[in-house]
Amino acid sequence: MEINEKTYRLTDSGRFGKVALIIGLAGLILTSIGFFGDEELRKQMYFSYLTSFFYWLTIVLGAMFFILLHHLTNATWSVVIRRLVECIMVTIPLMAVLFIPILFGMHDLYHWTHEDIVASDAILQGKSAYLNVTFFNIRAVFYFVIWGYIAGKLYKTSLNQDLGFQESQVVTMRRVSAPGMILFALTLSFASYDWLMSLNPHWFSTIFGVYIFAGSTLAILAFVTVLSMYLSDKGVFKNIVTIEHFHDLGRLKLTFTIFWAYIAFSQYFLIWYANIPEESIWFLDRWVGSWKIVSVFIAFAFTIPFLTMMFRASKRSHLVLVVTSVYLLIFHWVDMYWLVSPNLHESGVVLSWFDLTAFLGIGGLFFWFFWRKFSANAIVPVGEPRLQESINIVH
Amino acid sequence: MSDDSKKIHGVIAEFANPGALLGAAEKVREAGYSKYDCHSPFPIHGMDAAMKLPRSPLALIIALVAFAALGAILFLQYWTNAVDYPFVISGKPLVSYQAYAPVGFAFTVLAAGIGTFVIMLILNGLPRLHNPLFFSEGISKATDDGFFISIEHKDGKFDKNKTRNFLESIGGNNIELLQG
Structure with a gap:
């Protein structure tokens, strides 16, 4: 990889995209073997696919939150990584395509789609005005249209800025961001209700959407840290993204670690206190057999980033930042797995090779699509007047 | 107040602008003074580094x-x-x-x-009702448009004439000897 230091464009984009595409396609082809297996194998494939899909989707939506927040707060420090995060955000169309297999797997994933089960279940009948296949599909289209519009509009305006800065571009980005933030909060919450919470349609938790939001923001902060460090290492972000920016990302990681723990505990605490069977069953399901170990891990997982990101010296250490971020990315996967899989494997943790192939499949395609966008334009918003100020920022 | 037998608290000098204060602070530190302080109406970026202040515990x-x-x-x-x-x-x-x-x-x-x-x-040594610095004629400008450096007599290198000349040599004006 090489970069032209005047135009901030990649002159040689390396084999990154090609490798990602090969891994992605191989992963998805291996995953699709599940189509031809028996019902058990097929179910496993869909559950693994949903876990991985949500893992990558939360990273993409976390990127959208980051950009919306960047425009709304008029931040300077994050100008240097704006283009990188924008390129993660605009993978929404790819995510929409990758959502299609879930529509095919609805019958295996969500048992409220079975008419005979609904017919004999008073609770599901009561919820059928919301939980029915037609409305589910309409909502899914609605979410992706909203996300696609926000991402596309902000990205296009940003690319426009590269050609020449105009104040009207800043106005456009803020006009999109303010209502965009509200729509983002609503769509992310309802998407997590639809696609994750309805795996167990009897259970409900109103804070669930916030829980997913906290996890997705934590994931994007860790993801951007690791990716920027990799690109710095390759010389692309050298002298652009400095330890000052990683320090800022570290502070946000500390904040959102605390926020995540606060939300996760709030969800658990209210259910624990009220102790109503229809609510507590969800935690009981995750306290069976080896799920107990995963639950205990989830409960204490936040302590590590909390302690490592607390001190100034450790927020300015590359090693501590990388280890914490990789840990957070693994933790986010365990979190998604812990939300999805107990619905399939009720007696304990059963890892499947589909978990790996679906993860690599979706992740590979995500990286390929991301790299195409990232290598096609300047890697920083060159039209933004505050770019140099952001590069030189010192705490 | 000009009675020489009275104890001397230190010496204070005014500087023209924040940039001059920053440069002067660096020179005072390099000259080996440790018990000195800078007074300005607002925080100045880079002052911590210029004074080499340790991080707060x-x-x-x-x-x-x-x-x-x-x-x-x-x-x-x-x-x-x-x-x-x-x-x-x-x-x-x-x-x-x-x-x-x-x-x-x-x-x-x-x-x-x-x-x-x-x-x-x-x-921060607060609350403190009185500070000998208040005897200075110009110090009240530090809340408005004045930039000052004061060096205390407790400093090992302090000598009322040498320190005064030193502050003058690095661009200080309106130098006052403080008693108290």
Whole structure:
């Protein structure tokens, strides 16, 4: 990889995209073997696919939150990584395509789609005005249209800025961001209700959407840290993204670690206190057999980033930042797995090779699509007047 | 006040602008003075580095305060609910550590917040009703448009004539000897 230091464009984009595409396609082809297996194998494939899909989707939506927040707060420090995060955000169309297999797997994933089960279940009948296949599909289209519009509009305006800065571009980005933030909060919450919470349609938790939001923001902060460090290492972000920016990302990681723990505990605490069977069953399901170990891990997982990101010296250490971020990315996967899989494997943790192939499949395609966008334009918003100020920022 | 037999507190010099103050602070430090201070109406970026100020120990002290407060409040809840007056609430076990969390969290934050305020004042030597610097004629400008450096007599290198000349040589104006 090489970069032209005047135009901030990649002159040689390396084999990154090609490798990602090969891994992605191989992963998805291996995953699709599940189509031809028996019902058990097929179910496993869909559950693994949903876990991985949500893992990558939360990273993409976390990127959208980051950009919306960047425009709304008029931040300077994050100008240097704006283009990188924008390129993660605009993978929404790819995510929409990758959502299609879930529509095919609805019958295996969500048992409220079975008419005979609904017919004999008073609770599901009561919820059928919301939980029915037609409305589910309409909502899914609605979410992706909203996300696609926000991402596309902000990205296009940003690319426009590269050609020449105009104040009207800043106005456009803020006009999109303010209502965009509200729509983002609503769509992310309802998407997590639809696609994750309805795996167990009897259970409900109103804070669930916030829980997913906290996890997705934590994931994007860790993801951007690791990716920027990799690109710095390759010389692309050298002298652009400095330890000052990683320090800022570290502070946000500390904040959102605390926020995540606060939300996760709030969800658990209210259910624990009220102790109503229809609510507590969800935690009981995750306290069976080896799920107990995963639950205990989830409960204490936040302590590590909390302690490592607390001190100034450790927020300015590359090693501590990388280890914490990789840990957070693994933790986010365990979190998604812990939300999805107990619905399939009720007696304990059963890892499947589909978990790996679906993860690599979706992740590979995500990286390929991301790299195409990232290598096609300047890697920083060159039209933004505050770019140099952001590069030189010192705490 | 001009009686030479009176104790000298230090010497103070005014500088033209924030940039001059920054440069002067660096020179004062390089000359080996340690008991000196800069006075300006607003924080100046880079001053910490120019004066080579160490990082404040406040954060570390507050971490200790916070953990001590957390331990104390968890113990209080445990002792009152499970030991001194055992009381079963909504069928939960006597030691329901989950229920201790909200108060534990809130009290830790409260203790850290109040602790930060009080310990910050103590570390800054406040409250202090009088400072010999107030005898200076110009110092009140430090709240408006004046930039000053003061060097105290407690400094090992302090000599009322040499220090005065030194401050003059690095661009200080309106130099005053302070008594008190």
